[in-house]
Amino acid sequence: MQRIEFIIKRLGLAIFVLLAVSIMTFFIARVVPSNPAAAWVGPRPTQEQIDQATIELGLDKPLYVQYQRYMSSLLRGDLGTSVTTRQPILSDIQVFLPATLELVLASILMAVVLGVPLGVLSGANKGKVLDHLTRFFSIAGVSMPAFWLGLILQLLFFSWLGLLPLGGRISTEVSINSPITTLTGFNLIDSLLTGNWVAFGDTLRHIILPAFVLATYPIGLTIRMLRSSMIEVLSEKYILAAEISGVPRRTILFKLALKNAITPALNALGLSFVFSLTGAILVEIIFSWPGLGTYVTNAVLSVDFPVIVSVTLIVTVFYVLINLIIDITQAVLDPRVVLQ
Structure with missing residues (x-):
């Protein structure tokens, strides 16, 4: 009730x-x-x-x-x-919003995949080298300007190494020769569902850099929140009892302790999702990503x-x-x- x-x-x-x-x-x-x-x-x-x-x-x-x-x-x-545009706003949003959501969800996925294990390991190794390195990475992720990081990554991976594209959502050549059949508006999902592997690989290459730039803040925040929670949970009596009973360290960290320490991190990830929606505006401009950020920027200018x-x-x-x-x-x- x-x-x-x-x-x-x-x-x-x-x-x-x-x-x-x-x-x-x-x-x-x-x-x-x-x-x-x-x-x-x-x-x-x-x-x-x-x-x-x-x-x-x-x-x-x-x-x-x-x-x-x-x-x-x-x-x-x-x-x-x-x-x-003289078009119904709902129609415009149906075009631009999926691109932004795809970028934001990719960044949150990166935050979960990188932030959760690093936060757990940092809390479990308090005061050690791994903890110091992880804390440095988390502080850098929270405080580093997105536009500066985006430009540095473009210079490194596009200009110097030539591994990833400079911007955009999909290459012009791929969009012509292997067009994506729109089902959900998410290029990665649509190309995967239709078996368009050429477009899937190209879309994946395009989303890596902007998603990582957008994910740096959620990753840093998740690490810091989870580290603090893990340090507190690992001092509980039931954790000490599990260690004395010979329960494997991995089981203690990622099953027993993480279950009770994850709540603050979930809260941080949820708020980071909304933060990323607004933060995506600058990232979309840097990487020429045709999403909601670009749409609203043009609206503000006009x-x-x-x-x-x-x-x-x-x-x-x-x-x-x-x-x-x-x-x-x-x-x-x-x-x-x-x-x-």
Whole structure:
């Protein structure tokens, strides 16, 4: 019963956050000095064309009326029309969002594969050489600027070694000779499901560098969180009893201790997922990745209000959902969370 009440409270809080963000982003976008009606008409508009566009877009109405219309359309699944592309925003997002999600999920996978074992080993070898090296790597990952790391990796792996492409999501030659049949919008999954191994290999080569740059912060954060938790858990009596009983060290670390130390790391990974959605903007620009970051950057440069508000709301939805999933997971793993 307590868990149900806990989930209901979290759902109510999630709805409140979404509503608050939609209000703030909508009104902030409207007070920015610009003229979206002029952008809608096109280059060199006449005053008559601007006035007509202002009426068509409803910009002549009070802000609260504009917001009411926006929310009414939003509840019907209509995000509006982009001033720049003249396409429904939902259609644009269906094109750009899968590319960003593919990049973010690849970075989170790297964070799990690298961050979890390194965090466990660092906590198990406190004060030793491995611990110092891992801590240095984690601090560097958290504090290193993404744009600097991205440029260095491009210089190393593209210019000097010639092992990986400079940017993009897939090579032009491969997209022409071995086009990917779109099923999910994720190039790696689609090429794998259709057996297009040429496109799969090329897509994998393109995603390695941007995904690693995006993963450096989650990797460093996961290592630091898991290291602290492991040090605390490894001092528990049941761990000492398992060591005395002759339980293999690997079993103690990756089964007994990790089970109780993983919760803070899961929380960090969940928050890192949302952080990566916003951090992907800079990474996508550096690596010419055609994702949501590129889309919203162009919208900001062209003062495309509907796109800016819609993308902000979508990122907020992901943030709220991830936090809700984390809260429910923690409540399942640790019943004490429900009582807080």
